[in-house]
Amino acid sequence: MTRILIQNGRVIDPSQEMDQQIDLLVEDGKIAAYGPRADHVDQVIDATGKIVAPGLIDLSAQLGEPGREEDETIQTATAAAVAGGFTSILCLPNTEPPIDSQASVEFIHQKAARANNCHVLVAGCVSKDRAGKELAEIGSLVEAGAVALTDAPRPIQNSELLRRALEYCLMFDRPILSHTEDWELSHDGVMHEGKISMMLALPGLPTEAEDVMASRDIRLAESTGGRLHLLNISTASSVDQIRRAKARGINISAGIVPINAVLTDECLRSFDSNYKLNPPLRSQEHVDACLAGLADGTIDVICSGHTPRASEKKMLELDLAPFGMVALETTLGFVVTKLIEPGHLDWISALAKMTIHPARVLGIDRGTLQMGTVADIAIIDPHASWTVDPTEFRSKSINTPLAGWTLRGRAVQTIVAGTPKL
Amino acid sequence: MLEIQPDPVLKFPESWHRHHLLDLESLSADELMTILNTAAAFKSETHGFRRKLTALQGKTCANLFFENSTRTRNSFSLAARRLGGDTIEFTSAGSSIAKGETYIDTARNIEAMTADIMVVRHSTPGTPLRLSKHVDCCVVNAGDGPHEHPTQGLLDIMTIWEHRRNFEGLTVALVGDIAYSRTARSNIWGLKKLGAHVIVCGPATLVSRHWEDFGVEVVYSLDDILPRCDVLNLLRIQFERQHTRPFPSVREYALLFAMNRERLARAKEDILIMAPGPINRGVEITPDVADGKHSVILDQVTNGVAVRMAVLWLVSNARDRKECRR
Numbered sequence: 001m002t003r004i005l006i007q008n009g010r011v012i013d014p015s016q017e018m019d020q021q022i023d024l025l026v027e028d029g030k031i032a033a034y035g036p037r038a039d040h041v042d043q044v045i046d047a048t049g050k051i052v053a054p055g056l057i058d059l060s061a062q063l064g065e066p067g068r069e070e071d072e073t074i075q076t077a078t079a080a081a082v083a084g085g086f087t088s089i090l091c092l093p094n095t096e097p098p099i100d101s102q103a104s105v106e107f108i109h110q111k112a113a114r115a116n117n118c119h120v121l122v123a124g125c126v127s128k129d130r131a132g133k134e135l136a137e138i139g140s141l142v143e144a145g146a147v148a149l150t151d152a153p154r155p156i157q158n159s160e161l162l163r164r165a166l167e168y169c170l171m172f173d174r175p176i177l178s179h180t181e182d183w184e185l186s187h188d189g190v191m192h193e194g195k196i197s198m199m200l201a202l203p204g205l206p207t208e209a210e211d212v213m214a215s216r217d218i219r220l221a222e223s224t225g226g227r228l229h230l231l232n233i234s235t236a237s238s239v240d241q242i243r244r245a246k247a248r249g250i251n252i253s254a255g256i257v258p259i260n261a262v263l264t265d266e267c268l269r270s271f272d273s274n275y276k277l278n279p280p281l282r283s284q285e286h287v288d289a290c291l292a293g294l295a296d297g298t299i300d301v302i303c304s305g306h307t308p309r310a311s312e313k314k315m316l317e318l319d320l321a322p323f324g325m326v327a328l329e330t331t332l333g334f335v336v337t338k339l340i341e342p343g344h345l346d347w348i349s350a351l352a353k354m355t356i357h358p359a360r361v362l363g364i365d366r367g368t369l370q371m372g373t374v375a376d377i378a379i380i381d382p383h384a385s386w387t388v389d390p391t392e393f394r395s396k397s398i399n400t401p402l403a404g405w406t407l408r409g410r411a412v413q414t415i416v417a418g419t420p421k422l
Numbered sequence: 423m424l425e426i427q428p429d430p431v432l433k434f435p436e437s438w439h440r441h442h443l444l445d446l447e448s449l450s451a452d453e454l455m456t457i458l459n460t461a462a463a464f465k466s467e468t469h470g471f472r473r474k475l476t477a478l479q480g481k482t483c484a485n486l487f488f489e490n491s492t493r494t495r496n497s498f499s500l501a502a503r504r505l506g507g508d509t510i511e512f513t514s515a516g517s518s519i520a521k522g523e524t525y526i527d528t529a530r531n532i533e534a535m536t537a538d539i540m541v542v543r544h545s546t547p548g549t550p551l552r553l554s555k556h557v558d559c560c561v562v563n564a565g566d567g568p569h570e571h572p573t574q575g576l577l578d579i580m581t582i583w584e585h586r587r588n589f590e591g592l593t594v595a596l597v598g599d600i601a602y603s604r605t606a607r608s609n610i611w612g613l614k615k616l617g618a619h620v621i622v623c624g625p626a627t628l629v630s631r632h633w634e635d636f637g638v639e640v641v642y643s644l645d646d647i648l649p650r651c652d653v654l655n656l657l658r659i660q661f662e663r664q665h666t667r668p669f670p671s672v673r674e675y676a677l678l679f680a681m682n683r684e685r686l687a688r689a690k691e692d693i694l695i696m697a698p699g700p701i702n703r704g705v706e707i708t709p710d711v712a713d714g715k716h717s718v719i720l721d722q723v724t725n726g727v728a729v730r731m732a733v734l735w736l737v738s739n740a741r742d743r744k745e746c747r748r
Contacts, residue, residue: 201568271548
């Protein structure tokens with residue numbers, strides 16, 4: 001029996017609405033006691049001046065493996081996750097082959113066990129081969145351990161398929177994660193459609209491409225009663241629709257990649273492909289609406305949107321370069337620096353969106369420091385000031401628009417099932 | 423026979439510091455006038471390019487064209503050679519993916535052949551700007567997709583300037599495919615800076631209302647604006663850049679927007695008719711108008727050589743002078 005005492009820390013656990021200075025004992029991989037005396041412990045971690053929080057949970061990581069090992073592997077992604085304070089990450093199924101079979105789910109679990117860094121949860125495909133045509137064997141995927149179903153980052157264009165999937169998933173009580181985008185409207189878009197895209201003559205991703213799908217998704221969630229989570233929203237209309245849907249009692253939740261609540265499409269004036277993201281960086285009115293949605297609880301979850309892409313791909317022309325940024329190692333610092341410190345969110349609500357809320361979306365017993373639960377813990381230095389240097393990333397890819405930024409807030413220790421990993 | 427003579431004593435304008443010409447959006451009115459004055463001086467000193475100068479002697483100008491072009495490429499080559507420079511021609515239509523080499527690597531290879539100036543055309547917006555971050559030589563944008571074509575904007579503006587000498591109070595309409603036209607963008611920024619009133623006119627699917635944010639008038643009817651325009655610049659429809667048809671048919675487009683004899687009769691007496699080549703006779707302009715007395719289309723082509731001489735000289739000299747100070 002290993003006993004670890006975390007001393008003198010400020011424990012913030014949104015699941016218990018707890019924010020207090022208290023010692024925490026971890027025993028045999030579980031949260032064992034609060035405020036105990038420090039006798040017979042194997043390890044004492046001094047958390048003076050630090051925040052002790054449930055380990056962060058990410059709902060949207062792309063792990064590259066199998067199929068795109070030049071971008072990332074499960075080994076490197078989980079190492080990056082641990083460095084960023086994440087103890088559980090949800091692997092999106094856009095691997096090659098896609099995760100639409102039991103064997104694929106088991107492969108991810110095996111590789112994750114071998115990497116032995118953090119928990120890797122698996123999202124299986126909604127459709128066979130992620131092709132958006134017919135249902136994947138969802139029951140088998142769930143049996144193999146898939147905790148959610150999604151075709152993300154590909155949107156489900158076929159409304160009938162989504163409706164059937166929502167109904168079918170009622171049998172397994174698993175959520176569907178939806179990336180809301182109408183491909184006919186977004187077509188070959190590169191950036192947010194608006195004044196800046198007009199100036200730069202870059203093909204636009206209009207807000208309506210997201211809005212009409214958010215509207216469809218909400219309606220289908222309402223009529224089927226299925227569990228639906230909108231993975232990464234970015235428009236004022238999405239926020240507004242979700243707010244009204246929740247007020248009507250519809251069972252939906254929504255997440256956001258935090259950069260969409262901070263940076264605008266002005267960044268694209270550099271033509272730097274590291275700003276080519278999907279959902280795209282939008283104009284100020286949408287950024288403001290996202291911030292408001294985060295603050296009033298309309299947006300439940302903050303996710304990393306971790307999308308590693310090898311540098312030779314990001315070096316291509318802007319229209320050919322792939323979307324996305326690596327984010328597992330910067331999300332926490334970005335949230336502290338850009339959302340908490342300016343006062344948009346307080347610590348407890350920001351941490352809720354990265355711990356207990358994503359756990360509830362998946363329906364898993366994580367994201368909490370309640371007695372008896374698995375000891376997944378992030379110890380955060382809220383004042384640590386550090387410069388983002390992609391050459392130091394544990395991730396295999398370096399595609400980030402935050403290179404050279406000074407961030408505050410960093411995980412100094414990440415404990416996964418009772419074992420310190422940093 | 424060309425006579426090679428010592429250069430006229432052209433004094434380098436101290437206010438010019440740019441090593442690259444990537445767009446007209448970021449240029450000041452003073453910088454635009456510096457280019458125009460330099461271009462006019464080159465044009466007169468060479469008696470309309472019949473003399474060769476030495477301002478670029480010992481310099482190599484590389485034409486790096488990732489998209490097909492004949493007139494712009496030849497115009498740049500001629501400009502470089504008239505100034506005594508050497509040229510490298512590199513034409514490679516197709517993307518990085520098709521070639522298996524990134525455009526940045528291609529450019530670095532060309533630069534390694536000791537290019538001093540790189541003239542870049544590419545179908546993707548921003549590519550010249552991105553290249554300028556990866557090479558040491560001067561970069562001149564010769565058209566980056568629908569984004570900008572600064573020397574085209576300059577030659578259009580120079581042509582207007584030669585005929586009118588003043589931009590204040592002048593009304594210039596850009597007609598046609600504004601959305602996919604790099605010529606439109608470069609003209610808008612340049613003309614606005616110099617004080618002209620700019621109208622963009624075309625099918626609503628190709629003319630964004632956002633232009634109003636920049637003080638540009640947005641109009642959908644050519645007939646409504648005709649009587650008050652001093653200059654019409656008739657843009658080609660860029661079918662190859664559009665993934666869906668923005669209007670039902672070419673016939674309907676010509677009906678609404680083609681400049682023909684009937685429309686010309688309702689225009690100002692001294693209206694200038696311009697078009698960046700290549701023109702589609704019968705679509706945006708009828709042959710009688712293209713070849714008529716109001717047309718300055720061929721003046722534009724001639725002035726293209728002058729503004730390109732000016733730009734090549736200004737950017738390469740600015741870079742030399744900075745090197746010297748180091």
